[in-house]
Amino acid sequence: MQSASQAAQNDLSSRVPSSLPKASGLYWGGQWHTPTGAATLACMNPSTGKPLRDVLCGGTEEVSAAVAAARAARDTWARTPPLERARCLREAASRVLGHAQELALIDAANCGNPVNAMMFDAQVGAKLLEYFAGLVLEIKGETIPTSNGSLNYTVREPRGVVARIFPFNHPFMFAAGKIAAPLAAGNTVIVKPPEQAPLSTIRLMELLEDVFPPGVLNCVVGGRDAGAALASHPGVDAVALIGSVQAGKAVLRAAADTMKHTVLELGGKNAMIVYPDAHVEKAVAGAIKGMNFAWCGQSCGSTSRLFIHDSIHDRFVDALVKQLPSLYRPGIATDMRTTMGALINRTQYERTLHYIEKAHEQKATLALGGRHPADPALADGFFIEPTVFVDVQPDMAIARDEIFGPVLSVFRWRDETEMLTAVNGLEVGLTGSVWTQNLDTAHRVAAAIESGYVWINDTSTHILGAPFGGYKQSGQGREESKDELLEFTKLKNVNVLLGGK
Template sequence: MEMKTSPAPASPTHPALPAHRELFYGGAWHPAHGGAHWECFSPTNGSSLGICADASDADVDAAVQAAHCAFPAWRDTHPSDRAARLRQAAARIRQHGGDLALIDALDCGNAITPMKGDVENAATQLEFFAGLVTEAKGETIPMGHGRLNYTLREPLGVVGRIGAFNHPFMFSAAKMAAPLAAGNTVVIKPPEQAPLSTLRLAELVGDLFPPGVFNVVTGRGKEAGQALVRHPAVAKIGLIGSVEAGRAVMRTAADTLKPVLLELGGKNALIGFADADLPALADAIVQGMNFAWCGQSCGSTSRVFLHESIHDRIADMVRERLAAFQPGLPQDPDTTMGAIVSAEQHRRILDYIRIGRDEGATLSYGGTVPADPGLAQGFFIEPTLFTGVQPSMRIAREEIFGPVLSLFRWTDAGAMLAAVNAPDYGLTCSLWTRDLATALEFSSRVQAGYVWINEVGRHFLGAPYGGFKQSGNGREECFDELLAFTQTKNVHVRY
């Protein structure tokens, strides 16, 4: 028996939820083994969003086998045909963009307006990689008369992609683009906290690809993800998640020596120098914290280092700007900051706020749940600002993944740089100065994979995104991501 919930009519307050709540593989919907499922609840008010299939090892195996069987024909599909299907997927996503954003708003709690940006971002990445299908080229190597030596770029096989809860739809739709463009088949495992938009993705684009090329398995807990990582027929895993999840994936993948592509956490710095444009700097501090996602973003610049000559003025300006971010119902287009994804994450963030106060930091703004009775049943937290933060404090060293911003005062550039580079993370960094020499010097000395100068938060498709240290490995959103899902073969001919 198929597990379904009746699709709700599209409206400003309730999306057309996915009708299918099963596992999608081999071009069809399948119930989980034994009918296992769990119920999804909205973090906005605790209301039920219906059930989802809870995949077991056997279910993941069935999905991987379907992808494995589909791989030879997809590998041999003409690149222009693969590209055309990706572009068709992008068009369908745009056609249903409003509902997709609304599903994510209710399922993960993020405000609907930035979620619409996520949908557009996913469609754009599908088109970007569709345009690169003929660029995964080999090369010829001179070997002298009578010999020809050349390389080929070939797809890997079955690729597993595991997404995170902060951008559920984007991480499913956008991250299938490079593997499929390169000729691989994919099995997507969406986050258990917010799986519904990925199921809707399967309903919208599943028929565009031959059966088994695009597959989705949902699961609660670690079983489905671990089964996907350790499966011997899975050639590579891509994960977006926490450092702890990345370590677990690497340990499990080691048993089959499969490569991994990891985009993990961050404890990112924004550095304000004495000569910075102060209003622009204050705007950037708030923008870089990604309060629209309740700070639930790996790239958020949650540690702000301000030269002592500008610290107090900037702190006042930041407090003024935080007033624009008031928690509200995420399905409301006017909401600037939605809900935290789960009760567990909500408690974790509140614990960190308490820890910050206990360690001696000054709570300068927010730090509590909103008083609005209309939000009492959801997981909401006000934007939070700490001043007087010291590098040794836990809120300065550990990723909170919530709307908690910390300000540091600095005088000595060397000591400041040491504090910036101290955490085990190294994803992003933002530098604010009018002095080009200072900007270029510090951009080469900060330990981060993605550095902005007088800019913050923005991604540029085609520019490699990824981290240093324990913030991950590999690069995405660029040509390197396409090549990451290929392997090189050398061919030598004597004639």
């Protein structure tokens, strides 16, 4: 049994107030701003339902000011030697790692993900900064053979001002990691953190104030109006979003009038397929891992549709239901012992409960969870137990809609053709997972799945340098690789007629 002193050491909630940022949510041109008339946004703790602090919330005027600052710094940053840009990115990575627990604690308090798990986010954010710092000399063109004696070559140039909009499930990891590629390519950046959980991004801006020249890195906290203003602003040259399909469509519509470049990593309703010859114990562990229960399934890459072959279905489900509660149990996110946090807010909490009720109505069978935990300490937070439904059919709501909650839908399959029809029968296609010990089956089915990223005998793992992105309505463009760097460049062709002819 843990002593009282050990328990106190694990519970970091008392450290939250001193870790919160002191600045507002509006930063551009190397300065923090408090514009007259700017609204305020209340930041909440999903584990307790209690307020953390208010921040300033910008709108169209604040976006325009940030764009002006970014455009003023654009040309100078584009001409900055690549290795100097790389030095700045590496310094940013060092500061992220140096303040890893502080940033993780802010996110745990503000977005509800377990602080222990969020420490990994710090490593990912820093690695992305370091990775793109190492690619700055790879922004290369090529020469093209001609038949008329001319010299033809291409060069890659920065797009200009890039807006990056990201969601609430990994706020500071996205804030740190998603500025890396556009900054490495010589663009200036404006970030719009999630309105539900902006505090870690504000703190990151505080930490990086003296790393980049004024105007190179800017931040506007705001709601949908701010996002729409960034996507439609004629002074923004490219916009990149991580978010829902609906949010992606809104960005495309807003960006259409100015024909600006867009990069979209959107939602998914991802399938994990288990064949009869799969290693069952490993596949069970993969199914649990793939659902990202630590952050309540609030991940676009979660394998929330589990297709298990009839011959191993019952054994698989029994093992899954037995193991899951001991691995992921909801708890206060700022406690180092917590393995599963809270949903971001009441809206998402009630949305998830709605889908659970809908599953009951449509005659899916509840195998595990489906309720708010009984622990009185969690009564005021937005917690839902890890939830598993079996006997799920492809036309059910929980089989088709991205819930963004801790709900795993299990399908029993016999005929491969019918199963693959169900797997590919949605308008999204972000990730997929195949479990088999047959090499032919693995490659054949990976080719058949209509998604942009497929794991074989694994789930959730991201490989730095491997392009990540979706098919169909799960987005456009690729990230986490050299492809992301090139997304933020534009290609120019130069033709030189030699010999004076």
